[in-house]
Amino acid sequence: MNQSENNFESLRRLLALKRHEIPPPGYFDDFPSQVLSRIRAGEAETPRAMADRLFAEAPWLLNFFRVFEAKPAFVGAFACTLCLLLLFGIIYAGRPDAMPKTALLAAMTQSAVPLADVTAPVLTPSPGQQPGLMVSTNPVLSLEPVVTLFNQQNPLAQPVSVSFSIPSN
Amino acid sequence: MIMAEPAARQDPESPAPADEEALVRRVRLGDLEAYDELVRRYQERIYATIYHMTSNHEDANDLAQESFIKAFQALKTFKGGSSFYTWLYRIAVNKTINFLKQRKNRVHMSLDDLDFNAEHDPDLVAFVSDKTPRREAGLAELQEKLNAAMLKLSEPHRLVVVLHDVQGLSHDEIAKIMDCNIGTVRSRLFYARQQLQGYLSDYLKPT
Numbered sequence: 001m002n003q004s005e006n007n008f009e010s011l012r013r014l015l016a017l018k019r020h021e022i023p024p025p026g027y028f029d030d031f032p033s034q035v036l037s038r039i040r041a042g043e044a045e046t047p048r049a050m051a052d053r054l055f056a057e058a059p060w061l062l063n064f065f066r067v068f069e070a071k072p073a074f075v076g077a078f079a080c081t082l083c084l085l086l087l088f089g090i091i092y093a094g095r096p097d098a099m100p101k102t103a104l105l106a107a108m109t110q111s112a113v114p115l116a117d118v119t120a121p122v123l124t125p126s127p128g129q130q131p132g133l134m135v136s137t138n139p140v141l142s143l144e145p146v147v148t149l150f151n152q153q154n155p156l157a158q159p160v161s162v163s164f165s166i167p168s169n
Numbered sequence: 170m171i172m173a174e175p176a177a178r179q180d181p182e183s184p185a186p187a188d189e190e191a192l193v194r195r196v197r198l199g200d201l202e203a204y205d206e207l208v209r210r211y212q213e214r215i216y217a218t219i220y221h222m223t224s225n226h227e228d229a230n231d232l233a234q235e236s237f238i239k240a241f242q243a244l245k246t247f248k249g250g251s252s253f254y255t256w257l258y259r260i261a262v263n264k265t266i267n268f269l270k271q272r273k274n275r276v277h278m279s280l281d282d283l284d285f286n287a288e289h290d291p292d293l294v295a296f297v298s299d300k301t302p303r304r305e306a307g308l309a310e311l312q313e314k315l316n317a318a319m320l321k322l323s324e325p326h327r328l329v330v331v332l333h334d335v336q337g338l339s340h341d342e343i344a345k346i347m348d349c350n351i352g353t354v355r356s357r358l359f360y361a362r363q364q365l366q367g368y369l370s371d372y373l374k375p376t
Contacts, residue, residue, distance in 0.1 A: 011366055015334045017311060021282070024226075
């Protein structure tokens, strides 16, 4: 026991060196004011605190980064995959015939039908409503013929004639 | 195994418990001047503990500030089961250990300078001129080797060495801070010293 204590005595004397390590002069004079100003400003969320909170809420993200740290090859593989996806997207977006024409036309027709349906009820008065009070909140839609892309007339959307009448007192 | 404890550093300016309790009560009522007083009392010890754990001044500065801010925000939950000092220490230690776990494998030392007294400390002068086989090693090199050896320890072992051998806290106080029993503190301290002795064997050879 005493032997080991004696052995450690030398180590403890060496460890005393750490007590002589001191921060820059004046550091402790400014420290309280820095803490209080951060408290006052409500700036407790430093980037590190934000990162702590993020990792606490999403531990899988931390594990994800740890995998990258442990095996840097994964970083390269991940970056390559992202680049390939980006390249593929650019090339695919640049091709005009990427989507079949029939599919495009079908999509356009389907999108035009609801547009016509939406305009009609706006202008149709409800049974209990007086005809004189019938107003449209979107008259432009009702007066213009509904067209699809590339100026094709939509056969389902017909112009609706609207008459405004102001009630007399 | 029972180890001799170093004489705990008696700080003559240590607050009486009643004084500390009064300050804590005032802070709870929103008195920031009272908190300023508490920060001034404990800043050096909290900073030093974190610094000796991280061996990095910038990290220690950030973590010390965050510890005091968190303590302020959490003061409403402080039930007074332990002293404010022990509670604050626990916050700082937990924050530091969490930080070190995330920082793993990214060790960067940014050491504080040694004060003027180090050059005149008879124990340390002996290390440089007598005990060290490499007599040319100066205090700065010794400081760097010592910090590097400390960083090789696991966080709980490093913490025990810092709190006991550097800060001079008793086993009992350390057990409260680390929320473990005194036996665990003693065994960790013994193991940590053995490890350090191995790492620093060149500098600890008997004359």
